[in-house]
Amino acid sequence: MSSSLIAMGVAIFLVINLVVGLAGLSLLFGTFETLFGKPKLTLLRSTKSGNFFAFGFKWNSAKEPAALDTIRIRLFNPFGSPTQVEVSKPFDAKKTSFATEVDMGPGFIDLLGAKNFDLAMVQIEVVSSTDGVVFQFDMKGPKFKKLVTEAHLTVDQFVADHKLDVVKKSQPPIDVPIRSFIADTVPGKGSQLAIATNPAFAAQFGGAAAGGAAAAGGAAAPAAENFKIAKVWIEPGCIVCNACEDIYKEVFEVLADTCIIRPGAPLDDGLRIQEAAEACPVEVIKFTKAS
Template identity: 50%
Template sequence: MNTTLLAMGIAFLVVLGLVVNLGVLSLLSGALHFLFARPSLEILKSENGESGFAFGFRWNNAREPASFDQVKLRLFNPFAKPTQVDVSADFAGQTSDFGVDVNLGPAFTEILNSTGLDNSTLQIEVVSKKDGITHYFNYKTRKFLENFRAANKSVASFNEKYGYVKTKPVYHQTTRSFIADPLPQTAEKILKIQSNPAFAGAFTAAADSAAPAQENFTVAKVWIEDGCIVCNACEGIYPEVFEVTDTTCLIRPDAPLNDGLKILESAEACPVEVIKFTKAS
C-alpha cells in the first residue's frame, strides 16, 4: 500500500514538473519575442533642415503584412508651452523595413524649441492608413531631443543595411544557328501578263469569251424616292439628268432620257438605291 502511494506521488511530481517547465518555457519565449521581435524605431539624421525628421522603422512584416505610409508626432506638455503639438507627414508606402526623411514643417520647430522638457512626453506613431495599423513609440521629450540631435546615421545607410533590395531578374536566351542547303537556282521568273507573247493566246481566248456589250435603251420616266443622302454619285455620272442640292437630288426638267445605260449606271451607283426609272416601250 505504501509503495503504491509512493509511486503515485512520484508520478504526480513528475507531471507537475513537466507542466511547470512548459509554462516557464512559454513565458520565456513570449518575453523574448516581446523584447526582440517587436517593432522598433530608430531616429536618423535628417537632410531636410530644421523641419526635417528622419527615422528608420523595423517590424516583422511576415506576421504583420502592411504598407506604412504616414508618421505622426504628438507633444504633450501640460506645464509649459506649447502645451500640445500634433504634426504628421505622408510618404510612399513601405512594405518592409525602411528609413525615410520627411519634412514636418514649422510645427516640428515648435517641438524642438519647447520648454518644460522634464514634464513633457513625445509620442511617435508609424501609421498604415490603408491597413488601419498604428505602432506607438513614447519618449520623454528631453530624451527624444538628445537622440535627435545626436543622430548621425543616414537614411541611405539604414536602408542599405535593413531595406529590401529587389534585384532585377537576369534572363539567359539560348542562341542557335542553322545551316541549310542553298536555294536551287531557277530560271528567270516569267510574268503571265498580256504583253508577254508566251501568254498572248490565253488573253485572246478570254477576250473572245467575254459577254457581249449591252444594247442602249430609252427611259420613259426617272424619279428619286425618299432617302437621298446627297452623295453626288449620280450627278457625277450623268449631270445632264441629275442635280444634287443641299438636301436631296432633283431630275432636271429638260433631262435627256435617250441614254438608258448611263441612267442605269447612276442608279446602280446610288448607295441607298433611291433612283428609279422605267424603260420606254
Template identity: 50%
Template sequence: MNTTMIAMGVAVLAGVGLVVTLGVLSLLSGGLHFLFARPRVEILKSEKGETGFAFGFKWNAAREPAKFNRIKLRLFNPFGSPTQVEKTVEFSPKSTNFAEDFDMAEAMKQILECDRLDDALLEIEVMASKEGVTHYFSMKVRKFLEKVKSATQTAAEFNEANKVDNSKPVYTIPSRSFIADPLPASNKALKIATNPEFAGQFQSADASAAPQENFAVSKVWIEDGCIVCNACEGIFPEVFEVTDDTCLIRDGAPLDDGLKILEAAEACPTEVIKFNKVG
C-alpha cells in the same frame, strides 16, 4: 493494484512535466522577443533642414506581417508652451525595415522651440492603416532633441544597411546527354551477315543448306497452359484462333502446310501446340 497506481502516478507526473516545460518555453520565447525583437524607432539625421524629421523603423516582419504607411508626432506639454502639437504624414506602404525623412514644417518648429523640456512628452506612432496595427514610442522632449542633435546616420544610409536581398539563387545544372561517347578505334570486325566483309561466307553457308521438305498434318491440338499471346494466330491464322482465355483450332483448318504449323508450335512460349504428321 500497486503497480497500476504507480504507473498512473508516473503518467500524471510526466503530463504535468510536459505542460510545465511547454509553459516555460513559451514564456522564454516571449521574453526573448520582448527584449531583442520588439519593434523600435531610431532617430536619424534629417536632410530636410531644421524642420526635418528622419526616423528608421525595425520590427519582426515574419511574426507581424504588416505594411506600415503612416507616422504621427504628438507633443504633450500641459505645463508649458505649446501645450500640444500633432503632425501626421503618410508614405508608401513598407513591409520590411525602412527609414523615411520628412519636412514637418511648423509642427517640428514648435517641438524644437517648446519649453519645460523635462515635463514635455513626445509620442511617436508608426501605423499600418490597412491592418490596423499601431506601435507607440514615447520619450521626454529633451531626450528626443538630444537624439536629433547627435544623429549621424541618414535615412538613405539606414535603408542601404537594412536592404533585403530578394534575388533568387542561381543553380547551374550540369549538361547531360543520353548519347554514348564513340567507341575507341579498333581493327576488329563483327563476323555477321550484315557486315559486307563477311557477306560471302554467309551466302555460301546458306547455299549449302538443303531446304526442308513440307509435310501434311493429320491432327493439331492445344494442351492446357495457353497464355493467349497470339503468336500462333499471327503465323497461321487459317488454323489457329486465339480467344480471350485460350486458343482454338478452326473448323476445316488446312493441314497440308506442316512447316507453318511447325513454325507456330516452335514460336509458342508455353509449347502447348501439338500435332501429328501424316503417315
C-alpha cells in the same frame, strides 16, 4: 497503501515539472519575441535643413503586413506650453522595413521648442492609413530630444547597414515576336504553316477545307510531301504557351515551366512537327529531317 502514495507523489512531481517547463519555454519565447521580433524605430540624422525628421523602421512585414504611409508625432506637456502638439505627415507607402526623411512642417520646431520639454512625453506612431495598422512608441521628452539631436546614422547609412536596398533581380522580359497563325510566310524560312486555313495545304486536311478553297474560286495546291524526323528537341526559353501541344500532343508535352518531347514520340509526321516549330513564338523547337 504506501506504494500508492509514492506513485501519486511521483505523478504530482512530474506534473509540476511539466508545468514549470512549459512556463519556462513560454517565458523564453516571449523574451526572444521582445528582443528580436518586435517592431523597432530608430531615429536618424537628417541630411536636409528645416523641419525634416529622419527615421528607420523595421518590422516583420510577413507577420504583420501593412503599407505604412504616415508618421505622427505627439507631445503631451501638462506642465509646460504648449500643453499638446501633434504633427502628422504622409510619405510614400512602404511594405517592408525602410528608412526615410519627412518634412514635418513648422509644427515640428514648435514641438521641440516647447517649454518644460524635459517634463513632457512624446508619442511616435508609424501608421498605415489604408490598412488601419498603427505602431506606437512612447518616450520621455529628454530622451526624444537627445535621440533627435545626437543621431549619427543617416538614412543612407541605415539602409546600407540593414541591407534594405537589396532588390531581387527580375528575369528580363522575353521578346515574343508577333506571328500570324493564318498561312503567313514565316520570316527567314520561306515556308508556310501547314494548317487547314492555308489553301496551300487544304487537301491535306480533308474535303471541308478543300471545298472551301474551291468555293473561293481558287484551285487547291498539291499537298506538301511529308517527311520523317531524325531528331526533335526543345532549347531553353520555352514560355509554356501550349501551341506545340495543341498541334501535336503525341510528340510535345507542356509542363509547368517548360516543354518536353514525349518518350517514344512518333517522328514519321514531319509536317506536323514543322508546323509546331513554326508556331512556337520563341522558336525553341528544333528538329532535323531523317536522311
